[in-house]
Amino acid sequence: VSEPEEELEIQALQRELDDAFATTRPRPALEDELWLRIQSSRPAPSRLRDAIAGFFQGIRAVPAVPAAAVAALLVIVIGVGIVALSGVRFGPGGASTASQYNGSESDQLALGTFGRLPTPVFNATSKTTAPNATGAGQADLAAPAQLTWTGKLDLKITSAPVFRYREPTTNEADQFASALGAVLRERPPGFLGMYSATDYTLKVRGTVQLPPSSPAYFIFASATMPPVEAAGASPQDLADIFLAQHSLSPQWRYTVSVDGTGDPVRVRYERQFDAPGYGAANLVDINGNRYGLEVDLSANRPVVASGVLPATLDQAGYKIVTADEAIRSALASGGTAPAASGAAIKLNQAELVYVLVPAGDHSFYEPAFLFSGQYQLNGQTLTKRVLVPAVDPSQRTP
Amino acid sequence: VLADRTPFEDLYRDYLGRIYAYVRAQVGTSADAEDITAQVFMNAYQAYARFEPRNTTPAAWLFRIARNATLDHFRAQGRRDRLRRTIEHQPQLEEDPAGQAEERIQYRALLTHVAGLPERQRDAISLRHSGLQFDEVGKLMGCSEDAAKMLYHRAVRALREAVRKEAR
Numbered sequence: 001v002s003e004p005e006e007e008l009e010i011q012a013l014q015r016e017l018d019d020a021f022a023t024t025r026p027r028p029a030l031e032d033e034l035w036l037r038i039q040s041s042r043p044a045p046s047r048l049r050d051a052i053a054g055f056f057q058g059i060r061a062v063p064a065v066p067a068a069a070v071a072a073l074l075v076i077v078i079g080v081g082i083v084a085l086s087g088v089r090f091g092p093g094g095a096s097t098a099s100q101y102n103g104s105e106s107d108q109l110a111l112g113t114f115g116r117l118p119t120p121v122f123n124a125t126s127k128t129t130a131p132n133a134t135g136a137g138q139a140d141l142a143a144p145a146q147l148t149w150t151g152k153l154d155l156k157i158t159s160a161p162v163f164r165y166r167e168p169t170t171n172e173a174d175q176f177a178s179a180l181g182a183v184l185r186e187r188p189p190g191f192l193g194m195y196s197a198t199d200y201t202l203k204v205r206g207t208v209q210l211p212p213s214s215p216a217y218f219i220f221a222s223a224t225m226p227p228v229e230a231a232g233a234s235p236q237d238l239a240d241i242f243l244a245q246h247s248l249s250p251q252w253r254y255t256v257s258v259d260g261t262g263d264p265v266r267v268r269y270e271r272q273f274d275a276p277g278y279g280a281a282n283l284v285d286i287n288g289n290r291y292g293l294e295v296d297l298s299a300n301r302p303v304v305a306s307g308v309l310p311a312t313l314d315q316a317g318y319k320i321v322t323a324d325e326a327i328r329s330a331l332a333s334g335g336t337a338p339a340a341s342g343a344a345i346k347l348n349q350a351e352l353v354y355v356l357v358p359a360g361d362h363s364f365y366e367p368a369f370l371f372s373g374q375y376q377l378n379g380q381t382l383t384k385r386v387l388v389p390a391v392d393p394s395q396r397t398p
Numbered sequence: 399v400l401a402d403r404t405p406f407e408d409l410y411r412d413y414l415g416r417i418y419a420y421v422r423a424q425v426g427t428s429a430d431a432e433d434i435t436a437q438v439f440m441n442a443y444q445a446y447a448r449f450e451p452r453n454t455t456p457a458a459w460l461f462r463i464a465r466n467a468t469l470d471h472f473r474a475q476g477r478r479d480r481l482r483r484t485i486e487h488q489p490q491l492e493e494d495p496a497g498q499a500e501e502r503i504q505y506r507a508l509l510t511h512v513a514g515l516p517e518r519q520r521d522a523i524s525l526r527h528s529g530l531q532f533d534e535v536g537k538l539m540g541c542s543e544d545a546a547k548m549l550y551h552r553a554v555r556a557l558r559e560a561v562r563k564e565a566r
Contacts, residue, residue: 009558010554010555010558013554013557013558013561014527014554016505016508017508017512017523017527017554017557018527019505020419020423020505020508020509020512020527021416021419021420021423021524021527021528021529022419023505024418024419024422024423024505024509025415025418025419026414026415026418026422026428026431026432026435027428030414030418030432030435031411031414034414034435034436034439035407035410035411037436037440038410038439038440038443262505262506263506263507
């Protein structure tokens with residue numbers, strides 16, 4: 001190999017390394033899981049101190065509150081803080097949202113409603129995403145983002161369906177596995193079951209409360225998994241065939257995206273919900289990323305398939321906020337942006353989406369608004385995403 | 399005391415991906431990469447009150463912690479492996495399949511080659527492509543900027559040879 005050729009090869013390899021490091025990221029749930037661990041490692045007095053500091057910040061925003069009321073509220077906050085830190089729980093089975101359904105669920109269903117809904121937690125959803133993190137360098141220090149809205153949110157609906165499912169049991173996981181021809185091997189911690197079939201291993205997991213993750217199955221191909229043979233087939237065709245062979249074809253509405261930039265090639269079936277009067281609304285995670293079902297193919301061979309575990313959904317209509325209210329919430333959510341961006345970001349797109357809201361025995365897919373806008377930093381185009389709940393506050397638990 | 403610095407949560411959310419990628423390029427499994435990354439940020443959180451932004455950048459500070467945690471991991475793993483070889487024949491730990499399914503790696507094969515390089519070469523490539531300047535790489539590795547550049551270029555050539563060898 002001549003020297004110029006060698007140099008070109010080295011440069012190509014360096015570009016590939018840049019891409020490799022920029023695109024290697026942990027599983028999405030790690031960010032919030034680890035942050036919770038860090039938070040829980042803090043000594044209790046400092047958590048209480050933060051709670052009180054947060055309370056005083058809230059008071060500063062409402063200057064007309066009489067001093068006596070402040071004092072009374074402070075007593076309550078300190079009391080609540082102490083109780084929260086002590087781990088004391090009131091009532092049978094704790095204070096989970098699911099307990100609200102005990103005994104009165106059938107009445108609520110008869111009224112065509114699920115009662116008041118839990119409020120989704122979007123504290124980590126004012127996200128800035130970079131297609132290529134390398135090169136952002138040390139200019140990454142965050143500053144409060146100044147958000148403005150320059151788009152158009154033409155919302156013709158005043159209500160949208162909320163979907164509810166019951167938490168899957170080990171029996172249901174076993175039935176799902178059995179229908180695929182897989183046999184129970186064990187129940188590892190965090191999973192409803194782990195199963196074996198001729199040429200793959202199956203794991204089934206229930207709802208993850210935080211960060212919210214839908215009940216899911218994971219199929220890991222063993223070395224004996226044969227490639228899908230179909231001359232001239234696209235990755236999506238191959239994934240379709242594989243799913244059909246295993247009776248896993250999505251039974252819900254979806255769009256397909258194919259990420260063929262690496263190995264394995266990833267075929268994503270992005271789930272959608274029908275919102276009458278609006279159309280199809282994508283299911284997204286708390287980062288605003290669409291999800292549903294994924295098949296990874298390496299040399300025409302399925303290596304991993306993972307998807308939302310099938311579940312029966314109940315449905316009820318709920319009043320949603322107006323477009324103006326949604327926009328105000330999005331702009332008020334702020335969040336942070338890299339300081340070098342000037343921290344002024346124009347949001348110009350908004351769509352109705354669905355998000356998972358775990359609530360114990362029953363969980364919900366609730367409508368939300370996903371706002372986004374792009375900005376430039378160090379020559380890179382970054383995307384800011386903001387999720388805000390769509391269900392009207394009057395319909396949610398305080 | 400902390401008023402003049404970035405809140406730790408912002409630092410954490412900004413750097414989690416880069417630190418994970420740095421660690422993941424050096425260790426064999428996503429489970430190990432998660433454990434080490436968690437250790438890095440737990441250590442960083444405990445030490446943040448002592449972090450002095452005038453002396454170093456947050457990136458250099460965090461990558462120093464990450465480098466030490468990764469070296470500790472290899473030292474501990476070396477001890478475990480030696481012990482295992484001595485007293486019993488256990489199979490190598492397999493990659494956790496759930497982790498493999500959920501982490502996002504598009505260049506798994508290339509990073510496997512990086513992980514197979516000698517320690518200092520692997521470190522030079524990982525630090526450099528995690529976004530550090532050569533002077534920062536040199537400081538972290540205890541050598542000059544020029545030495546860091548030479549080490550890095552040798553490492554890239556070694557990596558190219560490894561990739562070529564596999565392609566043959």
